[in-house]
Amino acid sequence: MNENRDRLRIAVQKSGRLSDQSLDLLRRAGLVFRSSRDRLFLYGENMPVDVLLVRDDDIPGLLVEGSCELGIVGRNVLDEQRLAGADAPAPAELQALGFGSCRLAIAVPDNGLIKNVTDLAGLRIATSYPALLAEWLRKQSIDAEVVLLNGSVEIAPRLGKAHAICDLVSSGATLAANQLHELVTVMRSEAVLASSPRAQNAATAAQIERLCARIGGAQSGDGMRLLMLQAPRNALPAITRLLPSRETPSVLSLDGRPDDIAVQALCSELDWQHLEELKRLGASSLMVLNVERMLA
Numbered sequence: 654m655n656e657n658r659d660r661l662r663i664a665v666q667k668s669g670r671l672s673d674q675s676l677d678l679l680r681r682a683g684l685v686f687r688s689s690r691d692r693l694f695l696y697g698e699n700m701p702v703d704v705l706l707v708r709d710d711d712i713p714g715l716l717v718e719g720s721c722e723l724g725i726v727g728r729n730v731l732d733e734q735r736l737a738g739a740d741a742p743a744p745a746e747l748q749a750l751g752f753g754s755c756r757l758a759i760a761v762p763d764n765g766l767i768k769n770v771t772d773l774a775g776l777r778i779a780t781s782y783p784a785l786l787a788e789w790l791r792k793q794s795i796d797a798e799v800v801l802l803n804g805s806v807e808i809a810p811r812l813g814k815a816h817a818i819c820d821l822v823s824s825g826a827t828l829a830a831n832q833l834h835e836l837v838t839v840m841r842s843e844a845v846l847a848s849s850p851r852a853q854n855a856a857t858a859a860q861i862e863r864l865c866a867r868i869g870g871a872q873s874g875d876g877m878r879l880l881m882l883q884a885p886r887n888a889l890p891a892i893t894r895l896l897p898s899r900e901t902p903s904v905l906s907l908d909g910r911p912d913d914i915a916v917q918a919l920c921s922e923l924d925w926q927h928l929e930e931l932k933r934l935g936a937s938s939l940m941v942l943n944v945e946r947m948l949a
């Protein structure tokens with residue numbers, strides 16, 4: 654924390670693609686917030702942690718200057734500002750968060766004149782990510798001109814401003830609507846938890862570590878299921894082989910039933926077919942529970 658503050662600050666996108674899932678993740682990490690009247694600040698009621706709601710492009714800068722210790726932002730925004738900032742201290746990516754998945758890709762008009770990456774040489778490419786694109790072009794040894802557009806990049810070829818574009822894609826619907834198609838992926842992105850490059854005192858570092866562990870715990874519970882069942886002891890090898898389990902299942906004895914066992918297993922994917930096969934192997938009292946949080 655900054656020397657004048659005793660509360661940790663996390664910067665989160667105010668209103669956009671990452672907003673809801675970022676706040677949901679913080680809530681699942683156990684934070685309870687009270688919103689300020691202007692809705693730009695969420696006061697943490699049960700931990701000394703506050704949330705600042707800002708434009709996503711401002712998050713790396715807030716981390717660099719130390720106004721916030723943590724931020725949730727797309728890797729594309731984080732890496733763009735790191736590259737644009739040359740040798741300045743940059744925020745570190747602490748962990749990927751598994752939402753906001755997309756790719757930064759070069760796309761070209763459907764008319765078919767640009768077929769290969771090498772055809773880009775000497776052409777103009779419009780993007781809101783000039784540093785990421787320039788770095789990629791440099792690594793590929795392609796000499797193309799980078800044209801900066803802050804939004805509506807897909808329209809650049811029709812405006813005659815550029816021959817190709819480099820923008821975020823997920824479903825590809827925006828490209829298709831603009832008669833463009835992907836030529837090559839420049840980078841893969843998702844929301845990440847990032848930290849300030851400013852030195853932290855021991856108390857702050859401990860707070861950050863505690864929050865990161867909780868966020869990791871809330872996140873690793875995503876999509877995880879706890880399978881519980883009872884079965885004849887001699888069916889255990891076959892049951893263990895079948896389980897799509899992340900770790901060795903726990904096997905428990907049942908009071909007064911020496912030939913039977915209870916099994917608990919953490920599974921990332923578990924469908925009806927698994928349950929039906931387990932039943933065929935003799936399993937009974939099958940139960941599948943959603944895992945809300947985990948701490949190793």
Ligand SMILES: Nc1ncnc2c1ncn2[C@@H]1O[C@H](COP(=O)(O)OP(=O)(O)OP(=O)(O)O)[C@@H](O)[C@H]1O
Binds near residue numbers: 666710728754822824
């Ligand atoms: N089509 C997409 N699918 C999935 N994730 C995306 C997509 N487009 C963008 N993202 C991710 O979500 C982040 C935020 O996107 P959004 O469009 O809300 O940003 P923005 O318009 O720049 O918002 P702001 O108003 O905060 O500046 C992007 O930086 C990227 O990491």
Ligand SMILES: O=P(O)(O)OC[C@H]1O[C@H](OP(=O)(O)OP(=O)(O)O)[C@H](O)[C@@H]1O
Binds near residue numbers: 825826828
């Ligand atoms: O491949 P798709 O699923 O079509 O997604 C791609 C679109 O999503 C992003 O824009 P967004 O919708 O976030 O709007 P923005 O231009 O306001 O950032 C991106 O800039 C593309 O335009």
Ligand SMILES: [Mg+2]
Binds near residue numbers: 708709710
């Ligand atoms: Mg933005």
